Every structure is written in structure tokens, then in C-alpha cells.
Amino acid sequence: MVWFFLGVAVILFIVLIANISVVQQSRAYVIERLGAYRAVWGVGMHFKMPFIDRIAKRVSLKEQVLDYPPQPVITKDNVTMQIDTVVYFQITDPKLYAYGVEQPMAAMETLTATTLRNIIGDLELDQTLTSRDVVNTKMRSILDEATDPWGIKVNRVELKNILPPADIQSSMEKQMKAERDRRQAILIAEGEKKSAILIAEGEKESAILKASAEKEAAILRAEAERQAAILKADGEAEAIRKVQQALADSIAMLNEKAPNDQVIKLKAVEAMEKVADGKATKIIIPSQMQGMVGLANGIVEGIKE
Numbered sequence: 001m002v003w004f005f006l007g008v009a010v011i012l013f014i015v016l017i018a019n020i021s022v023v024q025q026s027r028a029y030v031i032e033r034l035g036a037y038r039a040v041w042g043v044g045m046h047f048k049m050p051f052i053d054r055i056a057k058r059v060s061l062k063e064q065v066l067d068y069p070p071q072p073v074i075t076k077d078n079v080t081m082q083i084d085t086v087v088y089f090q091i092t093d094p095k096l097y098a099y100g101v102e103q104p105m106a107a108m109e110t111l112t113a114t115t116l117r118n119i120i121g122d123l124e125l126d127q128t129l130t131s132r133d134v135v136n137t138k139m140r141s142i143l144d145e146a147t148d149p150w151g152i153k154v155n156r157v158e159l160k161n162i163l164p165p166a167d168i169q170s171s172m173e174k175q176m177k178a179e180r181d182r183r184q185a186i187l188i189a190e191g192e193k194k195s196a197i198l199i200a201e202g203e204k205e206s207a208i209l210k211a212s213a214e215k216e217a218a219i220l221r222a223e224a225e226r227q228a229a230i231l232k233a234d235g236e237a238e239a240i241r242k243v244q245q246a247l248a249d250s251i252a253m254l255n256e257k258a259p260n261d262q263v264i265k266l267k268a269v270e271a272m273e274k275v276a277d278g279k280a281t282k283i284i285i286p287s288q289m290q291g292m293v294g295l296a297n298g299i300v301e302g303i304k305e
Helices: 002-018 094-099 104-121 125-130 132-150 166-257 261-276 287-304
Strands: 020-023 027-033 036-041 044-047 053-060 063-067 071-074 080-091 152-163
Touching (some): 002 020, 053 094, 063 104, 080 132, 094 132, 104 132, 104 152, 132 152
Antiparallel strands (some): 027 036, 027 053, 071 080
16 A cells, blocks of 8 residues: 555656746747647746646747748749748747747748749849849838738848849840940040040140249349349449549649640640541641640650751
């Protein structure tokens, strides 16, 4: 009998231990009692009633990533492309996630594919290739709104790869090459234009500097000639002053010696000699000078005798 009770106690202890659950961080358990929803367990240790309660679903609350394989999508201008999508989502309500939709991940994949086809169907090929941000924003908004009843929040949607058909891709590569060649030609032309402008500006600056230098040289030459003319004029004026001073000094000396009439007359004859030394062919001698000439002749004859 003791062993029976001991066995029952061991069984009860095992059952109790088996019905203790520890919920880890960023996880949640959906609990049902007799098949009906009872509660959502958060982080910590919990105990469920044996044979009555059960863990209906274990849910991760971390952000999750779904990478869908490429799928065919037709654009507005009837070009079929292969596009693969990446969806970042997070479960915010474990109860709705458990009871909102059957197979939530499959539902998410189907919803993503149909939404992508609807959005790309309204865009042409060029718009599809250049409007990734627009497509991502539209898809995130539509998916987030549609998955709210499932307890899912869509944080971000990215178009991973966009693969057009081979012939379209070849045409695009040729177009890109032509565009690169055009840009290269424009850059070369702009470079040559700037080079010509710089050369012209250099020649202009050189001509300006040359003209300025010639102007400065002309000013210096003119200044030198002016200074030379001034010095020459000063020299001539000084010479004239010296001659006049010498003449004045000679007259003063004569006046100091009180010359007689014969000396004055002799000076007059010397002056006449200078006058006659010119190119004149006729000289008019005053009457007073005739007497002086006679006197001079007499003095000469007396010297000869």
C-alpha cells in the first residue's frame, strides 16, 4: 500500500513538472482550455492545468524576413519580368495570428504576389526600373493594412531583383552604351571649350601686360627726355649767365679804370669787327665810327714806322 501511494505521488509530481512552462524573451504562447482560447502567456514561468489546458501556438515576436522566389510580372507595356520580393514583418498580436487566418505565411506570400502584380501592372518598363521606392512604399502600405486582422505588422518591403527579358536587357545595355558615349562626347567638347577659353584669357592677359609694360617704358623714356631737356636748358642758362656775368664784370672793370675816349673807341672797333664777321654784304658805319677808324689807322701806321 505504501508503494502505491508513493507511485501516485511520483506520477503527480511528474505531471506537475510537465505542466510548468517557461516562456522565453521575445516569445509568446497561445493557451486553450478545453479547445477554447484562454490566454496569451508572456515572458516568465507559467502553469497549465493538466489535461485541460494546452499550448495551441508558440509565437516569435521578433522581426522576421520572408524572401520569396522570383515570379513573373507583366508591366503596362506588356513586358514580362521576373521580380523577387523580400518582406520584413513582425507579429504584434499572437491571438489574431493564431486565429485570424489559416497558414499565415502562405497567405502572406499569396498576398504579396497579387499586390506586386497589381502595382507593376500600372507601370511601364522604364517606370518599374526607376521607381523601386514608390513600389516598395505602396506594397508596404497595402500589405500592412491587409495583415492587421492577422496580428501581423509589415515593417518594410523591398524588391530584391528585377530581371527583364534577354532581348529587352540587350536593348537597354545598348541604350546605356549610347548614352555613355553621348555624355563622353559632351564632356570632351566642354573640356575643349574650357581649354580654348583659358587660352584666350591667357593671351588677353599677356596682351594687357605687354601694353602696360610698353606704356610704362614710354612714360619712363618721356620722363628721361624731359629731365635731359631740363638739364640741357639749365646748362645753357647757366652758360648764358656766366657770359653775361663775365661781360658785366668786364664793364665794371672798365668803369673802375675810367677809360679814355681812345679805349672806348677801340672797343667800338672790336664790336664792329664782330658785326662784320657775319654774312651781311653791306655795313653802315656811323659818322662817329669813321673818326675812330681813322684814329686806328694812324696808330697802326705809327707802329709800322
